[in-house]
Amino acid sequence: MKRSTLLGLALLPVLTVPALAQDAVAQAAGDLASLIPAGDAAVSGRIVQLFGIVTVLSVAPGLLVMVTAFTRVVIALSILRTGLGLQSTPANLILISLSLFITFFVMMPTFDQAWRDGLQPLMRGEIQEQEALPRIAEPFREFMLDQVRESDLALFENINQASIRDRLPEVEQGAGDGQVVDFRVLVPAFMISELRRGFEIGFLIVLPFLVIDLIVATLTMSMGMMMLPPTIISLPFKILFFVLIDGWNMLTGSLVRSFL
Numbered sequence: 001m002k003r004s005t006l007l008g009l010a011l012l013p014v015l016t017v018p019a020l021a022q023d024a025v026a027q028a029a030g031d032l033a034s035l036i037p038a039g040d041a042a043v044s045g046r047i048v049q050l051f052g053i054v055t056v057l058s059v060a061p062g063l064l065v066m067v068t069a070f071t072r073v074v075i076a077l078s079i080l081r082t083g084l085g086l087q088s089t090p091a092n093l094i095l096i097s098l099s100l101f102i103t104f105f106v107m108m109p110t111f112d113q114a115w116r117d118g119l120q121p122l123m124r125g126e127i128q129e130q131e132a133l134p135r136i137a138e139p140f141r142e143f144m145l146d147q148v149r150e151s152d153l154a155l156f157e158n159i160n161q162a163s164i165r166d167r168l169p170e171v172e173q174g175a176g177d178g179q180v181v182d183f184r185v186l187v188p189a190f191m192i193s194e195l196r197r198g199f200e201i202g203f204l205i206v207l208p209f210l211v212i213d214l215i216v217a218t219l220t221m222s223m224g225m226m227m228l229p230p231t232i233i234s235l236p237f238k239i240l241f242f243v244l245i246d247g248w249n250m251l252t253g254s255l256v257r258s259f260l
Contacts, residue, residue: 067140069106074099075198083206113139144190152189
């Protein structure tokens with residue numbers, strides 16, 4: 001009798017584990033069913049929404065580069081490092097982190113407006129996704145329109161109008177006048193504008209370092225030191241010059257003011 005009792009007690013956990021697992025699976029299935037509404041159309045719509053969210057999260061770094069101030073800032077800082085003659089100092093992590101924080105500082109009013117007008121009401125359930133997306137995108141559109149060059153915007157608008165006329169010959173010449181600028185036109189125009197401004201700032205950064213390199217190279221050549229690379233001598237002078245003029249303060253302030 002005792003042996004059978006002990007055997008039953010030993011088998012009790014083994015018999016109860018499948019039942020507990022079955023209950024857990026059933027509860028998880030019920031929770032999942034509560035998240036997905038009934039009906040084939042609703043299920044398909046929820047799947048499309050989840051797919052869209054995953055896609056947006058995967059391209060979020062690219063969106064940060066395309067529609068914010070990051071491009072101009074990171075180009076200017078990269079050209080600064082090249083002008084100083086330092087290949088790995090500051091490190092890429094430092095440059096990217098500084099560029100991100102400067103970008104967040106510049107874009108904070110845009111982020112606040114997008115959060116206040118679109119994302120926050122969407123999370124509260126006050127508006128639907130169809131209404132929230134234009135509200136979230138509108139602050140970024142205004143920022144890009146303030147920064148884009150007219151010639152770059154006209155370039156892509158002309159290309160877009162020519163493409164539309166090729167596909168739809170009945171579209172008139174001025175059919176797009178007075179309409180809101182499409183993102184497929186605004187984003188590439190904004191990016192090439194930022195690239196141009198980044199290189200303009202980079203030229204102004206590199207110019208004084210180039211003068212130092214020329215002076216040092218002339219002195220070394222006149223002293224007959226042919227085998228000594230001038231960059232070895234000019235590097236400490238360029239670093240000293242950049243520190244004495246408080247270069248990081250001047251460059252960061254100039255970059256931020258260039259967006260105002």
